Every structure is written in structure tokens, then in C-alpha cells.
Amino acid sequence: MTALSVRGLNVVLGGRPVLHDVDLTLEAGDFMGLIGPNGAGKTTLLRSVLGLVRRSSGTVEVEGAPIAKVRQRVGYVPQRHEFAWDFPINVADTVLSGRVRRIGWVRRAGVADYRAVNEALERVGMTDLRHRAVGQLSGGQRQRVLVARALALRPSVLLLDEPFTGLDVPTQELLTDLFTELSGEGRAVLMTTHDLAAAMHTCGRLCLVNRTVLATGPPEKLRDAELWRAAFGIRPGSPLLAALGVA
Numbered sequence: 127m128t129a130l131s132v133r134g135l136n137v138v139l140g141g142r143p144v145l146h147d148v149d150l151t152l153e154a155g156d157f158m159g160l161i162g163p164n165g166a167g168k169t170t171l172l173r174s175v176l177g178l179v180r181r182s183s184g185t186v187e188v189e190g191a192p193i194a195k196v197r198q199r200v201g202y203v204p205q206r207h208e209f210a211w212d213f214p215i216n217v218a219d220t221v222l223s224g225r226v227r228r229i230g231w232v233r234r235a236g237v238a239d240y241r242a243v244n245e246a247l248e249r250v251g252m253t254d255l256r257h258r259a260v261g262q263l264s265g266g267q268r269q270r271v272l273v274a275r276a277l278a279l280r281p282s283v284l285l286l287d288e289p290f291t292g293l294d295v296p297t298q299e300l301l302t303d304l305f306t307e308l309s310g311e312g313r314a315v316l317m318t319t320h321d322l323a324a325a326m327h328t329c330g331r332l333c334l335v336n337r338t339v340l341a342t343g344p345p346e347k348l349r350d351a352e353l354w355r356a357a358f359g360i361r362p363g364s365p366l367l368a369a370l371g372v373a
């Protein structure tokens with residue numbers, strides 16, 4: 127089943143076109159790496175899918191329905207620095223806040239909500255720290271809380287914005303395993319990252335973007351060195367091309 131469908135997406139910011147005619151499809155179970163150079167429009171793409179940035183034109187559907195009608199089926203993990211970590215709130219309540227779209231602003235959280243929170247905390251290995259104030263967490267712990275907050279919605283589609291930035295290897299591995307597991311469960315995962323080698327290794331599909339989609343497909347189908355040089359400005363003969371297996 128098609129989990130996420132983006133068609134003819136155009137975004138203009140500050141009078142300048144940032145995304146041009148973006149088409150993107152994720153099937154249930156896809157784990158796709160969204161990669162491109164700085165300023166390519168990766169974050170804007172995620173945020174415009176969610177409606178956090180205005181789309182000039184284009185449609186976004188989740189499981190066949192306009193996203194505005196089924197927004198609660200999409201979990202979003204923003205970049206870590208975008209979250210207000212100095213807000214006086216503990217880990218469990220932060221994760222619970224991820225369910226606001228299901229709970230509503232006036233209803234109180236119920237058994238199903240607390241169960242979803244517990245399950246999400248368990249999945250990211252943060253159960254023991256559930257009562258800790260978020261301001262007292264390390265960077266890796268904060269990232270795990272943001273992932274749990276998105277998972278508490280039990281989303282069909284998970285959008286991740288650079289979830290590995292500044293994380294140590296064990297935390298990166300924990301999260302990589304979790305994202306792979308989630309896609310194995312039939313969720314569609316779309317993740318921006320600057321770690322090209324890890325994306326080649328981990329993601330079932332890649333989408334190379336620079337203002338528009340340059341190429342999509344499984345990593346083994348994206349072995350054209352010219353494509354990578356053009357997309358990222360990687361110089362010919364760079365060891366990075368060899369590391370990516372595209373030299």
C-alpha cells in the first residue's frame with residue numbers, strides 16, 4: 127500500500143523557490159534516506175509535507191487520504207535543536223505530548239495513551255528515565271525522547287530530520303535498528319541524513335534531492351558517480367566516492 131504520496135510539490139520561501147515539482151512515493155515498509163547537500167530543501171520537504179511550511183502547489187496523501195485529514199498517522203522527529211529543552215517537563219509527559227493529535231486538547235489522557243507512552247519509551251530504551259526532567263538529558267537521550275514522542279502516535283509514516291547528528295555510535299546503532307524494525311513492521315520511514323555511507327548501507331531506498339528530486343531507488347541502482355558528483359559537488363577522485371561504492 128502507498129503510505130505517502132507527494133505530487134507536484136512546490137514551495138516558495140522569502141520570495142525564492144525552494145522546492146520545485148517534487149514527486150515522492152513511499153510504500154508501507156519503505157525505509158528511505160532523503161539526502162542532498164546543505165540547503166537542498168530536505169527539512170523544507172518534511173515540513174511542507176506536514177503543512178508546517180506552506181505549499182505553493184502540490185498534494186500530499188497518506189494512505190490515500192489528504193494529509194490534513196489524517197495528520198495523526200504521521201510521526202515527526204524534528205532536528206534536536208528545534209525542541210524547547212528548557213521547558214520544565216519530564217520524559218514521560220514529553221512523550222505523552224506526542225499523542226495530543228489523538229487525545230485532543232481538552233480530553234484527558236486515558237489508559238490507551240499511557241500504554242502507547244510506555245511502549246514508545248520501552249522501544250527507545252528510556253523507561254528508567256521516564257521521570258527525569260528533559261533539560262537534564264544528554265543529547266543522545268534527548269534524541270531518543272523525540273523518537274519516542276513520535277512513536278507514541280503509533281504512526282504509519284515516520285519523518286525523521288537528521289536523527290543521528292551528534293550521536294555516539296551505540297545510540298546511532300540503537301536508532302538504526304529501531305528504524306529498520308519499524309519499517310519491517312510495515313511503517314514507512316523517511317529520514318534526512320548527511321551520513322551518506324550509512325544511508326547507502328542502511329536504507330532500502332534513497333532519494334537524492336537538490337531543490338527537486340534528482341534520483342530515487344535502491345542504493346545498488348544509484349551507482350553512477352556523476353550523479354553523486356553533480357548532486358553533492360564531490361570532486362572527481364574523492365575517496366568518498368569509493369567509500370560509497372560509486373567510484
Ligand SMILES: Nc1ncnc2c1ncn2[C@@H]1O[C@H](COP(=O)(O)OP(=O)(O)OP(=O)(O)O)[C@@H](O)[C@H]1O
Nearest residue numbers: 139140141144162163164165166167168169170171
Ligand atoms: N523561513 C525561510 N525563509 C526563507 N528561506 C528559507 C526559510 N527556511 C529555509 N529557507 C531556505 O530554503 C533552502 C532550503 O533549506 P532547508 O533547511 O530545507 O535545506 P536542508 O536541505 O534541510 O539543509 P541542511 O542540510 O543544511 O539542513 C535554503 O536555501 C534556506 O536558506
